[in-house]
Amino acid sequence: MSGFLLNRFSQSIVLLVIVSMIGFTVLNFMPGGPLAQFGLDPGMTQKDIERLAEQLGLNRPLWIQYFDWAWRLVQGDWGHSFRDGAPVLAVIGRHLFATLLLMGTSTSLAIAIGSWIGIRSATHRYSLFDYCATVGAMVALSVPTFWFGLIGIYIFTLKLGWVPAGNMYTIGDGSVLDYLHHLILPSLVLSLVHVAIWSRYMRTATLDALSQDFVKTARAKGLSERRILLKHVVGNALLPMITLAGVQLPSILTGALVTETIFTWPGMGRLFLDSLGYSDYPMVMGLLIFSAILVVLGNLVADVLVAFVDPRIRLS
Amino acid sequence: MASAPQTVASEDVALSVRDLTVSLPAGMERVHAVENVSFDLKRGQILCIIGESGSGKSVTANAIMGLLPKTIRASSGAIFLEGTNLVGLSSDRLRDLRGRVVSMIFQDPLSALNPLMTVGEQIEEVMAAHAVGSPKSRRSRAIDLLSEVGLPDPQLMYHQYPFRLSGGQRQRVMIAMALALEPAILIADEPTTALDVTTQAQILHLIRDIQRRKGMSVMFITHDFGVVAEIADAVVVMEKGRCVERGSAEQVLKSPSHLYTRRLIAAVPHLTGKDRIPAEAAAQASILKVECLVKTYRSGSPLFRTQRIVPAVNGVTFDLAPGRTLGVVGESGSGKSSLGRLLIKLLDSDSGAILFEGRDVAELSEAQFRPLRPKIQMIFQDPFASLNPRSTIGQILTVGPIAHGVPHKEACEQARELLSHVGLDAGTFGRYPHEFSGGQRQRIGIARALMFKPKLLIADEAVSALDVSIQAQILKLLDQIQRETGVSMVFITHDLRVASQICDEIAVMHRGQIVERGPPSQIFLDPKSAYTRELVAAIPGEQPRGARALAGVNEHWRDIAKNEERL
Numbered sequence: 106m107s108g109f110l111l112n113r114f115s116q117s118i119v120l121l122v123i124v125s126m127i128g129f130t131v132l133n134f135m136p137g138g139p140l141a142q143f144g145l146d147p148g149m150t151q152k153d154i155e156r157l158a159e160q161l162g163l164n165r166p167l168w169i170q171y172f173d174w175a176w177r178l179v180q181g182d183w184g185h186s187f188r189d190g191a192p193v194l195a196v197i198g199r200h201l202f203a204t205l206l207l208m209g210t211s212t213s214l215a216i217a218i219g220s221w222i223g224i225r226s227a228t229h230r231y232s233l234f235d236y237c238a239t240v241g242a243m244v245a246l247s248v249p250t251f252w253f254g255l256i257g258i259y260i261f262t263l264k265l266g267w268v269p270a271g272n273m274y275t276i277g278d279g280s281v282l283d284y285l286h287h288l289i290l291p292s293l294v295l296s297l298v299h300v301a302i303w304s305r306y307m308r309t310a311t312l313d314a315l316s317q318d319f320v321k322t323a324r325a326k327g328l329s330e331r332r333i334l335l336k337h338v339v340g341n342a343l344l345p346m347i348t349l350a351g352v353q354l355p356s357i358l359t360g361a362l363v364t365e366t367i368f369t370w371p372g373m374g375r376l377f378l379d380s381l382g383y384s385d386y387p388m389v390m391g392l393l394i395f396s397a398i399l400v401v402l403g404n405l406v407a408d409v410l411v412a413f414v415d416p417r418i419r420l421s
Numbered sequence: 422m423a424s425a426p427q428t429v430a431s432e433d434v435a436l437s438v439r440d441l442t443v444s445l446p447a448g449m450e451r452v453h454a455v456e457n458v459s460f461d462l463k464r465g466q467i468l469c470i471i472g473e474s475g476s477g478k479s480v481t482a483n484a485i486m487g488l489l490p491k492t493i494r495a496s497s498g499a500i501f502l503e504g505t506n507l508v509g510l511s512s513d514r515l516r517d518l519r520g521r522v523v524s525m526i527f528q529d530p531l532s533a534l535n536p537l538m539t540v541g542e543q544i545e546e547v548m549a550a551h552a553v554g555s556p557k558s559r560r561s562r563a564i565d566l567l568s569e570v571g572l573p574d575p576q577l578m579y580h581q582y583p584f585r586l587s588g589g590q591r592q593r594v595m596i597a598m599a600l601a602l603e604p605a606i607l608i609a610d611e612p613t614t615a616l617d618v619t620t621q622a623q624i625l626h627l628i629r630d631i632q633r634r635k636g637m638s639v640m641f642i643t644h645d646f647g648v649v650a651e652i653a654d655a656v657v658v659m660e661k662g663r664c665v666e667r668g669s670a671e672q673v674l675k676s677p678s679h680l681y682t683r684r685l686i687a688a689v690p691h692l693t694g695k696d697r698i699p700a701e702a703a704a705q706a707s708i709l710k711v712e713c714l715v716k717t718y719r720s721g722s723p724l725f726r727t728q729r730i731v732p733a734v735n736g737v738t739f740d741l742a743p744g745r746t747l748g749v750v751g752e753s754g755s756g757k758s759s760l761g762r763l764l765i766k767l768l769d770s771d772s773g774a775i776l777f778e779g780r781d782v783a784e785l786s787e788a789q790f791r792p793l794r795p796k797i798q799m800i801f802q803d804p805f806a807s808l809n810p811r812s813t814i815g816q817i818l819t820v821g822p823i824a825h826g827v828p829h830k831e832a833c834e835q836a837r838e839l840l841s842h843v844g845l846d847a848g849t850f851g852r853y854p855h856e857f858s859g860g861q862r863q864r865i866g867i868a869r870a871l872m873f874k875p876k877l878l879i880a881d882e883a884v885s886a887l888d889v890s891i892q893a894q895i896l897k898l899l900d901q902i903q904r905e906t907g908v909s910m911v912f913i914t915h916d917l918r919v920a921s922q923i924c925d926e927i928a929v930m931h932r933g934q935i936v937e938r939g940p941p942s943q944i945f946l947d948p949k950s951a952y953t954r955e956l957v958a959a960i961p962g963e964q965p966r967g968a969r970a971l972a973g974v975n976e977h978w979r980d981i982a983k984n985e986e987r988l
Contacts, residue, residue, distance in 0.1 A: 324488055325524065327516050417582065
């Protein structure tokens with residue numbers, strides 16, 4: 106097991122280096138660059154811009170910029186935002202909670218509801234419930250999230266006035282109840298797609314487990330259908346789902362671009378969009394590396410979890 | 422059809438099936454999976470239900486257990502267990518009987534156990550499901566059961582996960598599980614088919630032993646008359662959903678009354694003990710000479726000390742004369758399939774030489790070997806997976822030769838010729854694989870291999886997936902082809918009986934090495950190595966147990982069946 110972890114760890118480092126190199130290069134080949142926005146500013150002369158480039162180190166060759174950035178990163182210095190000079194890590198930290206709250210809630214909802222729908226669809230295959238679940242999943246997957254978001258705001262905020270249209274809390278309030286009130290609509294909208302994906306995968310995994318011989322053995326033993334489902338089917342069906350959850354884990358922390366923007370949620374997704382808009386390269390690179398680390402970590406956690414649950418991997 | 426037994430429920434009948442008919446959903450190839458089947462399972466007896474695939478024997482067993490899929494149901498007839506009719510019984514009542522009064526074990530002990538639960542948990546579950554005992558008493562009972570079925574170190578075994586156990590051990594666990602509540606009836610659905618022959622012998626012995634000790638009634642489903650000869654008290658023969666013959670084992674084996682039974686017994690391959698008469702005198706030079714061939718599988722990483730080294734083929738040496746067949750026989754994991762793959766260079770060897778027509782092909786690169794490929798062809802085990810379902814038979818046969826530069830028209834002509842040669846009609850050429858049965862597909866596989874006019878055929882378990890009667894036909898075809906074309910053959914099989922039918926010489930493999938090599942007469946009648954002796958002794962139905970032995974009996978019925986076919 107430790108050998109496996111060591112192996113995976115070294116692979117991850119190589120992967121992160123490659124991702125950061127590609128990210129850095131692509132970013133710097135974008136037309137304009139971080140100082141282009143000053144080009145139209147009548148208060149900035151060409152000299153000012155050159156001085157700024159000198160100060161920020163942008164006039165050095167690209168590979169030196171990369172190594173300088175990477176070396177600092179390794180030492181824990183993720184650089185400073187071009188926009189307001191705040192340390193990148195601190196900015197990420199400020200936005201992390203909002204994203205964690207939103208994504209954590211919607212993902213847990215999605216997994217719980219999606220698993221239930223998926224298992225029921227499989228055990229009641231070709232029933233009315235199964236058909237409705239299939240059609241529902243198709244609709245949820247094919248209609249874009251922003252449409253659900255806007256329709257949700259229109260109905261539940263404008264027409265019914267049940268929930269606020271956006272933000273994470275009311276300024277001046279900020280109680281737990283207030284947070285929850287703001288959380289309802291965005292987390293539901295966001296979980297729709299995940300419920301659809303999760304229920305489809307869960308249905309397939311459950312059907313697969315149901316067709317296994319050991320389920321027949323369990324029936325031959327005289328077990329009740331309920332116990333067969335809980336003890337023999339669900340456990341085996343969840344094995345492949347752990348890997349899927351691992352793939353989804355990073356999104357819990359990197360946020361949802363569209364949903365956060367529609368609901369003006371102060372999370373990581375919006376931070377990324379804003380930073381791109383301002384050509385805030387240190388911020389963008391910081392977020393890129395952050396999510397890359399999470400992707401690697403998510404897969405690693407999933408693999409370890411699978412190994413933990415499955416004795417065939419754990420003990421060999 | 423034999424007349425149905427008249428007694429409905431006498432004292433000595435444990436289970437009685439009366440005119441059972443199970444309907445299939447509309448659109449299937451036949452209306453009934455099982456039609457008007459009647460038989461009695463007597464107390465303290467082993468009843469073998471024998472039939473080929475599609476005979477309805479497993480459906481009958483599942484109907485008794487109440488385990489039929491939702492789309493299939495018993496439409497008429499009755500199944501009496503202790504005076505109660507199981508057909509139409511509520512699912513709760515049936516569930517209560519399952520595992521307590523009637524238990525079942527299955528063919529594949531690998532997939533029949535839940536991989537995520539320990540052996541002990543799975544055995545205890547039966548008792549818990551029927552609310553028998555306390556957690557503590559269940560646990561000690563589980564350990565007792567594990568030792569009862571002959572598993573080593575039951576305390577340790579209790580905590581093991583199924584993947585740690587061998588196939589035979591898993592089947593023992595299944596048996597332990599089935600015995601947990603001392604059921605009156607055990608239904609065994611091909612419990613030894615997936616096992617090696619020596620393991621099969623042990624499991625058969627165990628079932629017989631436990632049945633005698635407990636006075637249990639056993640319904641044993643099999644396709645193998647060898648197994649019937651070994652274990653049965655009474656026999657029911659099924660064909661296409663109908664029961665064609667029933668009687669005592671003695672009676673059915675020695676004087677079968679139905680034509681189908683006779684054909685089935687005649688088709689069972691058995692040890693001849695006689696050597697095959699080759700087509701012509703062997704030429705001087707051997708076509709294939711293998712010297713000290715070695716292949717070792719490595720997995721894991723040496724860096725982290727997780728490496729596993731498995732010597733699959735460990736210094737194998739043999740030679741093969743033109744026009745002769747060498748049988749490579751061994752149990753699973755003996756390295757026989759790896760050897761086959763090495764010979765055709767689907768796998769690269771670590772060291773040693775493969776001299777094909779005097780040239781060492783082991784060291785050739787793929788590009789250098791390619792011109793030789795047509796001369797060495799392979800026939801695969803699974804006639805379903807080895808044909809591309811999207812190609813017509815014509816395309817399947819001609820794609821290889823065309824790739825090697827044979828003109829399209831010539832290749833097509835040759836394909837048609839070969840198809841008729843292997844016993845398929847001309848219309849086969851334009852049809853797709855799914856339109857054919859297993860036996861027909863294997864004929865197509867053979868025709869494909871022959872397209873190149875090969876010098877050497879490698880048949881890897883080429884008849885293992887087929888019913889015995891089809892098996893006999895394919896073996897006959899291979900024999901005929903060899904006599905006509907003079908092709909040499911390496912015939913890889915786990916079944917000694919099959920090997921004895923077709924091979925001039927047999928090499929017995931064990932743990933990557935050839936432990937014995939010789940003509941069938943030596944291997945079967947006078948084996949030199951202890952392992953071969955063990956292997957031969959384990960073959961079901963071959964040991965002279967008084968009148969029960971199949972050998973000789975089926976020789977007789979083979980002649981009679983032939984005569985009847987002629988009429």
